[in-house]
Amino acid sequence: LCYIILGIVTSLSQDEAPVLKLPNRSSWANISFDSTVGLQMNSGHSVTALRSDSPSSVNKFAQVLKILSVIYRLVQSNTYATKRDIYYNNTQLFGSQATVDSIVDDISCMLRAPRRSLHVLATSKGLISGDLCYMEEDGMRIDCRSSSAAVPVSSNIAGIRNIVSSAKFIIIVEKDATFQRLMDDDFCTKLPPCVIITGKGVPDMNSRLMVRKLWDTLHVPIFALVDSDPHGIEIMCIYKYGSMAMSFEAHSLTVPSVMWLGLLPSDLQRLQVPSDVLIPLTKNDEKKLSSLLQRPYLTDQPDWQKEMEVMQRTKVKAEIQSLAAISPDFLTNIYLPNKLRYGGWV
Amino acid sequence: MKDMRHLFPEWSAHMEAFLRSFSLVNAEINIHLTVKVDQHTVQYAFGAKVKKKLKLFSPVPLKLDVTCNTQPAIYGKERCWCLGGHPVCGSRLHVSIPPHAMDQGLFGDLSIQFVTLLSPCVLQYPNLATHISNIQLMVFNPSRVPVLKVPRFFQTLPAFLDFEDLGVDTLHCSSKDVQQLCGTSTYTSEPPSCSGPQQETSAVWQRVLVFLFLQLTDPFTSQLTDVMATEVLIERHLEDILNNNRHAMTVALQSELRNTLKAHNCRKKIKEKLNSAAEVILSSSISIVSCSSNLDFRRDCLNRMKVRDTQELSAAFGESLRRVTSWKCVPRHSCYSAKVRGMFAYRHVSGLVLICCHFHFSTDERTFRV
Numbered sequence: 001l002c003y004i005i006l007g008i009v010t011s012l013s014q015d016e017a018p019v020l021k022l023p024n025r026s027s028w029a030n031i032s033f034d035s036t037v038g039l040q041m042n043s044g045h046s047v048t049a050l051r052s053d054s055p056s057s058v059n060k061f062a063q064v065l066k067i068l069s070v071i072y073r074l075v076q077s078n079t080y081a082t083k084r085d086i087y088y089n090n091t092q093l094f095g096s097q098a099t100v101d102s103i104v105d106d107i108s109c110m111l112r113a114p115r116r117s118l119h120v121l122a123t124s125k126g127l128i129s130g131d132l133c134y135m136e137e138d139g140m141r142i143d144c145r146s147s148s149a150a151v152p153v154s155s156n157i158a159g160i161r162n163i164v165s166s167a168k169f170i171i172i173v174e175k176d177a178t179f180q181r182l183m184d185d186d187f188c189t190k191l192p193p194c195v196i197i198t199g200k201g202v203p204d205m206n207s208r209l210m211v212r213k214l215w216d217t218l219h220v221p222i223f224a225l226v227d228s229d230p231h232g233i234e235i236m237c238i239y240k241y242g243s244m245a246m247s248f249e250a251h252s253l254t255v256p257s258v259m260w261l262g263l264l265p266s267d268l269q270r271l272q273v274p275s276d277v278l279i280p281l282t283k284n285d286e287k288k289l290s291s292l293l294q295r296p297y298l299t300d301q302p303d304w305q306k307e308m309e310v311m312q313r314t315k316v317k318a319e320i321q322s323l324a325a326i327s328p329d330f331l332t333n334i335y336l337p338n339k340l341r342y343g344g345w346v
Numbered sequence: 347m348k349d350m351r352h353l354f355p356e357w358s359a360h361m362e363a364f365l366r367s368f369s370l371v372n373a374e375i376n377i378h379l380t381v382k383v384d385q386h387t388v389q390y391a392f393g394a395k396v397k398k399k400l401k402l403f404s405p406v407p408l409k410l411d412v413t414c415n416t417q418p419a420i421y422g423k424e425r426c427w428c429l430g431g432h433p434v435c436g437s438r439l440h441v442s443i444p445p446h447a448m449d450q451g452l453f454g455d456l457s458i459q460f461v462t463l464l465s466p467c468v469l470q471y472p473n474l475a476t477h478i479s480n481i482q483l484m485v486f487n488p489s490r491v492p493v494l495k496v497p498r499f500f501q502t503l504p505a506f507l508d509f510e511d512l513g514v515d516t517l518h519c520s521s522k523d524v525q526q527l528c529g530t531s532t533y534t535s536e537p538p539s540c541s542g543p544q545q546e547t548s549a550v551w552q553r554v555l556v557f558l559f560l561q562l563t564d565p566f567t568s569q570l571t572d573v574m575a576t577e578v579l580i581e582r583h584l585e586d587i588l589n590n591n592r593h594a595m596t597v598a599l600q601s602e603l604r605n606t607l608k609a610h611n612c613r614k615k616i617k618e619k620l621n622s623a624a625e626v627i628l629s630s631s632i633s634i635v636s637c638s639s640n641l642d643f644r645r646d647c648l649n650r651m652k653v654r655d656t657q658e659l660s661a662a663f664g665e666s667l668r669r670v671t672s673w674k675c676v677p678r679h680s681c682y683s684a685k686v687r688g689m690f691a692y693r694h695v696s697g698l699v700l701i702c703c704h705f706h707f708s709t710d711e712r713t714f715r716v
Contacts, residue, residue: 001634002634002638002640002643005631005634005635005643005647006643006646006647006650008627008631009631009635009646009647009650009651009663010650011670012651012663012666012667012670013650013651013652013666015666015669015670016670017670017671017674018627018667052623052624052627052667052670052671053473053620053670053671053674054674055473055616055619055620058619058620058623058624058671059619059623061623061627062622062623062624062626062627062630063626065626065627065630065631066626066630068630068634069629069630069631069633069634072633072634072637072638073633073637076637076639093626
């Protein structure tokens with residue numbers, strides 16, 4: 001961080017406008033795929049230049065400097081702040097929470113330091129339940145075995161220790177609604193011990209870090225239960241292969257061994273899900289599906305490709321909730337147990 | 347150059363203004379003036395260093411003298427500076443001829459072609475702050491000769507212009523500020539009040555020149571004598587013509603000025619954005635340096651800026667940042683660029699002092715001697 005400031009001072013001493021160079025996290029040209037890691041940023045990645053003398057970039061230049069100064073103080077004083085704290089510290093400068101979130105990730109990428117080491121925390125949105133106990137960094141013991149209430153995913157994954165679990169598998173659930181349904185049906189107690197976790201849609205970093213931590217600690221199969229639509233498949237790919245935006249931290253965020261349990265496009269035909277609960281693909285769905293099929297990681301997954309081609313051919317999508325049209329408890333009493341028992345995953 | 351105004355004070359300023367205005371819009375003509383008063387002989391020359399051709403609604407293209415000798419206070423190193431201007435051909439306003447002018451023999455299709463020029467050109471310095479020093483309106487008859495008598499219409503015009511809409515809220519105009527000299531009306535502004543350290547020491551004062559070219563199309567007027575007589579009529583009735591078309595004139599001028607000052611107003615917004623960001627950049631950077639426990643880092647920062655402590659660093663950092671961002675140069679092929687070396691000086695070459703009793707005009711095509 002000192003080098004960045006020294007660079008700015010040096011530019012000014014030479015009568016030149018300071019420029020900040022941020023790695024370009026949104027270009028596919030900067031990403032490569034490794035089957036053991038997932039999507040990761042190339043070492044020779046392109047950068048975006050923020051010039052202090054350009055009206056189009058000077059605001060972002062100032063925002064980056066401001067957050068750098070906040071981070072510096074946090075690290076110096078060994079205190080922590082959330083991204084929300086940073087935003088509310090100067091809402092006029094930042095404009096929106098999304099701006100702060102993006103810049104914190106940019107700084108993390110630029111300094112090649114995980115966000116936690118910048119002393120910036122993110123509020124977790126994920127939930128976890130099942131056969132799992134662990135201790136937080138502050139010594140608080142967390143027991144996820146309650147059948148009535150799920151536990152919020154910790155905001156300090158790196159500080160978790162003493163993980164105890166006899167789970168035989170872990171299920172990543174795309175949606176909170178599905179997660180709650182499994183909770184209501186006591187899913188974790190009916191089958192062999194397991195852990196279920198949800199990021200409530202596109203997962204935040206802590207949810208992804210938690211899944212990775214469980215994989216590193218427990219080495220049990222990890223399944224994904226997502227809607228049979230392009231959005232659900234993309235969310236599943238984020239857990240498995242990572243995202244473009246966070247590719248610089250792929251090693252700590254991805255779990256390449258994740259398997260697709262359901263809802264598979266082929267399940268819709270096989271189970272004869274009623275057509276009135278099937279939804280036609282929109283133009284955006286078709287575009288996203290085509291884009292997913294061209295992603296570098298799918299060449300390694302011919303079975304996933306086949307499923308996606310089924311979806312392309314039938315031109316329909318379905319939510320997991322559509323299984324309730326067969327019978328109300330079909331998901332937890334028949335579908336999932338049979339899938340897990342007879343290897344119905346790809 | 348000898349100042350001869352003390353010999354013939356009354357008409358010298360008018361003569362100078364006339365020749366200057368004439369030369370501005372007839373840049374293809376070089377004017378050599380020799381003044382002989384008793385034993386004293388002084389020679390002057392009016393000519394354009396930088397010319398720009400414009401095609402108006404006229405068979406003869408307009409050649410404007412867009413030379414600009416203004417140089418700003420430039421700090422330090424050699425910089426590109428545009429020594430010319432970029433006139434913009436504006437709208438053409440058709441005006442009606444009042445009945446009593448028609449009774450006197452003034453017929454035809456009369457119009458006013460607007461041409462505007464913002465000078466000096468700072469297009470190569472998109473972040474440089476500008477202030478508007480004055481707005482000059484210059485009226486020319488169809489032969490492109492400056493109208494000698496400026497209509498009173500222009501004295502009252504400021505009252506009808508919406509300066510807030512133009513974004514020149516520091517431009518105060520009253521009749522006493524309106525200088526009228528040989529076809530030129532000048533509305534001057536008050537200098538902006540100092541507002542702290544951000545007040546731009548590198549700001550450039552610009553003036554707006556609005557050329558109003560009267561044009562008459564009359565198929566029954568072709569002989570030179572008829573043309574000259576018609577132009578006399580136009581000048582004689584110019585006040586009435588303008589008053590007869592007051593609303594249209596005001597709207598047209600407002601529109602021309604708004605278009606011309608759009609760039610100036612954009613600069614104001616850019617400057618505000620850059621200044622606001624600079625404050626954050628300065629405070630954040632100095633905050634990191636000040637609370638750093640890394641002595642090498644602090645020493646390096648102080649040494650590079652050639653200061654002794656963080657207080658001096660803050661001042662030097664801020665000044666340097668404002669300077670490099672203000673003087674960001676984006677060269678343009680269309681500018682008449684020359685390298686100028688900076689001094690802490692503001693030089694404006696104003697007009698010549700002359701007293702005329704002997705004219706010598708020469709052009710590429712013909713020579714006039716008066």
